[in-house]
Amino acid sequence: MKCIECGKGRMLRKTARTSHEVRGIKFEVEGKVLVCPQCGFQAIPADLLSEHGRLVDEGYREAAGLLSADEILAARKSLGLNQLEFAKYLGVGEASVKRWELGALQDKSSDDLIRLKTDPAYAQKNLEEVCRRLGRPISKVPQQVECLA
Numbered sequence: 001m002k003c004i005e006c007g008k009g010r011m012l013r014k015t016a017r018t019s020h021e022v023r024g025i026k027f028e029v030e031g032k033v034l035v036c037p038q039c040g041f042q043a044i045p046a047d048l049l050s051e052h053g054r055l056v057d058e059g060y061r062e063a064a065g066l067l068s069a070d071e072i073l074a075a076r077k078s079l080g081l082n083q084l085e086f087a088k089y090l091g092v093g094e095a096s097v098k099r100w101e102l103g104a105l106q107d108k109s110s111d112d113l114i115r116l117k118t119d120p121a122y123a124q125k126n127l128e129e130v131c132r133r134l135g136r137p138i139s140k141v142p143q144q145v146e147c148l149a
């Protein structure tokens, strides 16, 4: 395949890092691309577009500190809930849970909600932050409610 940019080079398949910006966050992902050895132009092979899209979504999740699709699935299963029960527990639509577990990007507020309602350590950190913001002392006595591993 000839380069559509310079028309001279023959595009070669190689693994390379590509730069992306999603929702204002810049990051790079490594994946298979077509590169022109003449001008350096890069393109994503048509047969790898959906795979590349998944890589970009995962890269964004990592850069933005969001749970991965697998982590959301694992969080739900750790509570022993099916998708409908989990959706009701979170107060969101079942379709949202299905989409997230298939790889659709959750927004930051949904990510927070999932963590708060599935991760005791995150909920504990949140409690401490709420107390701090309210200007109230934090008690760390051993009798406090704790969720043991």
Ligand SMILES: [Zn+2]
Pocket: 003, 004, 005, 006, 007, 008, 009, 036, 037, 038, 039, 040, 041
């Ligand atoms: Zn070229």
